[in-house]
Amino acid sequence: MLQDKTCWWMVDGVCGKYYMNNTRIIPRLDVKGPNLVKGIHLEGLRVLGKPEQFAEYYYEHGADELMLVDVVASLYGRNNLQDIITRTAKKIFIPLTVSGGIRTLDDIKKTLRAGADKVSLNTAAINQPGLIQKASREFGTSTIVVTIEAIRQASGQYLAYTDNGREHTGIDVLEWAKKVEDLGAGEIVITSVDREGTGSGFDIELIQMVTDEVTVPVIAHGGAGNLDHIHKIIKIGKADAVLIASMLHYGSFKEINKANEYKKEGNIEFLKSGSFFSKINNAEIQTIKNFLHKKNILCRHDIFHEDND
Amino acid sequence: MKIAIIDYGMGNLFSVQNACIHTDLEPVVTSNKKKILGSDGVILPGVGAFGRAMSNLKALDLIDPIKQFIKSGNPFMGICLGMQLLFSESEEFGDNRGLGIIDGTVRKFPQKNFEKKRIKIPQIGWNRIFKTAQKSNALVLNNIRDGELMYFVHSYYVDLFEIDSTLTTTRYEDVSYCSSLLKDNIFATQFHPEKSAKAGIRVYRNWAQIIKKCN
Numbered sequence: 001m002l003q004d005k006t007c008w009w010m011v012d013g014v015c016g017k018y019y020m021n022n023t024r025i026i027p028r029l030d031v032k033g034p035n036l037v038k039g040i041h042l043e044g045l046r047v048l049g050k051p052e053q054f055a056e057y058y059y060e061h062g063a064d065e066l067m068l069v070d071v072v073a074s075l076y077g078r079n080n081l082q083d084i085i086t087r088t089a090k091k092i093f094i095p096l097t098v099s100g101g102i103r104t105l106d107d108i109k110k111t112l113r114a115g116a117d118k119v120s121l122n123t124a125a126i127n128q129p130g131l132i133q134k135a136s137r138e139f140g141t142s143t144i145v146v147t148i149e150a151i152r153q154a155s156g157q158y159l160a161y162t163d164n165g166r167e168h169t170g171i172d173v174l175e176w177a178k179k180v181e182d183l184g185a186g187e188i189v190i191t192s193v194d195r196e197g198t199g200s201g202f203d204i205e206l207i208q209m210v211t212d213e214v215t216v217p218v219i220a221h222g223g224a225g226n227l228d229h230i231h232k233i234i235k236i237g238k239a240d241a242v243l244i245a246s247m248l249h250y251g252s253f254k255e256i257n258k259a260n261e262y263k264k265e266g267n268i269e270f271l272k273s274g275s276f277f278s279k280i281n282n283a284e285i286q287t288i289k290n291f292l293h294k295k296n297i298l299c300r301h302d303i304f305h306e307d308n309d
Numbered sequence: 310m311k312i313a314i315i316d317y318g319m320g321n322l323f324s325v326q327n328a329c330i331h332t333d334l335e336p337v338v339t340s341n342k343k344k345i346l347g348s349d350g351v352i353l354p355g356v357g358a359f360g361r362a363m364s365n366l367k368a369l370d371l372i373d374p375i376k377q378f379i380k381s382g383n384p385f386m387g388i389c390l391g392m393q394l395l396f397s398e399s400e401e402f403g404d405n406r407g408l409g410i411i412d413g414t415v416r417k418f419p420q421k422n423f424e425k426k427r428i429k430i431p432q433i434g435w436n437r438i439f440k441t442a443q444k445s446n447a448l449v450l451n452n453i454r455d456g457e458l459m460y461f462v463h464s465y466y467v468d469l470f471e472i473d474s475t476l477t478t479t480r481y482e483d484v485s486y487c488s489s490l491l492k493d494n495i496f497a498t499q500f501h502p503e504k505s506a507k508a509g510i511r512v513y514r515n516w517a518q519i520i521k522k523c524n
Contacts, residue, residue, distance in 0.1 A: 022435045095504050115323045140357030142431050142462045217433045300435045
């Protein structure tokens with residue numbers, strides 16, 4: 001069956017001689033209270049709508065997984081997303097990872113019970129690395145994701161930061177990534193704090209540095225502004241998955257909020273205004289996947305012909 | 310249709326329960342022997358280490374109820390680790406004996422492929438399932454295309470000695486392995502149908518139909 005070139009999913013002969021994994025496209029949803037928000041440069045957080053609606057929209061439109069980030073918890077050290085997690089998890093049948101302020105085994109337990117499939121640790125992991133080990137033993141390696149926030153130093157070295165890129169730790173990103181893998185993390189998210197929200201492209205050097213050295217899957221995060229960026233971080237950076245926010249939300253915003261109270265021309269115009277945003281090209285997940293498929297990057301692109309379940 | 314989802318402290322219970330509710334099954338998450346044996350169908354989920362799972366099952370006295378339920382002939386579904394536990398043994402460290410219901414062994418993906426390149430472990434993501442010729446008409450995979458993408462997350466895979474029980478095969482790097490099996494009333498998947506979007510939900514619906522037919 002694998003050799004049959006007329007299989008419906010081999011239309012362009014993409015699955016040729018060489019084995020390739022399907023790269024995952026993962027929308028990131030930042031949540032504050034009951035709202036989906038997006039950080040606007042110099043402006044703070046802007047409300048875009050309800051997280052559950054965006055989650056459901058992305059699930060219906062081809063997301064391979066979803067990540068919910070509690071941005072307030074990261075600031076104040078608590079994760080309070082239980083209700084939103086449950087409401088979201090009930091509607092989507094793809095993996096859901098929850099991130100933000102998860103500090104103890106009990107936090108993890110509550111988060112999983114609320115409906116998360118995976119949890120991501122960041123600050124708590126750097127502060128007590130033993131938590132990764134305990135958590136992966138208790139909940140399974142594949143349940144524990146570690147996010148590493150990287151800032152490039154003048155020397156060219158990448159150092160890990162905590163608390164949303166605010167707290168300096170002095171820890172080398174690559175060293176920490178290798179340690180995290182040894183401690184039992186199932187996946188690593190590498191966030192370029194420098195690039196996040198800028199739309200100027202992923203930091204290929206950063207991602208490639210990590211993917212070359214670790215055995216667990218690496219999720220690239222921070223900087224996606226156009227289709228080409230996504231292609232390059234997979235092709236050259238060797239990312240196993242891509243975590244995207246800005247590129248998806250602004251375009252989806254209109255679709256999702258057509259019938260909602262949030263639809264106000266003023267809001268949308270504001271989001272699109274300013275040279276800061278000119279680098280971010282809105283795209284649907286389908287567009288991204290079709291583009292990748294044309295560039296011979298394997299991804300789950302052929303689901304859009306599915307009937308309802 | 311009352312479904313018992315076995316709770317032995319390991320597994321994505323919420324998702325499995327959610328998928329059952331969505332497909333009109335009536336799930337109960339339980340470790341109670343009576344409830345399990347009295348159900349129309351039983352699901353054994355599982356995420357984590359084989360050894361720990363077996364000791365949890367032992368400690369909760371669930372091994373006999375599971376074997377008993379399977380003997381009863383009523384529909385039984387094993388998911389991910391829940392599939393691996395059905396086997397005779399695993400390569401994982403420690404006392405690695407399984408339930409011994411399916412003849413075979415659980416192996417770890419090799420660290421390198423034939424080109425000596427390190428492969429990513431665990432396999433996390435979407436991969437294709439291909440139906441075996443002898444079971445291509447299986448009801449549980451009705452309306453599931455050959456080569457359908459399902460969501461996988463695992464470092465170990467099953468090596469079936471009773472190859473006729475293989476329902477689908479999947480390829481990860483250089484390893485071609487059994488991604489789901491069907492043996493009488495036992496249906497087990499390495500992938501997570503509750504996390505495999507609409508195709509996965511279709512699997513749950515098919516399984517629900519099978520349970521309806523049995524009752």
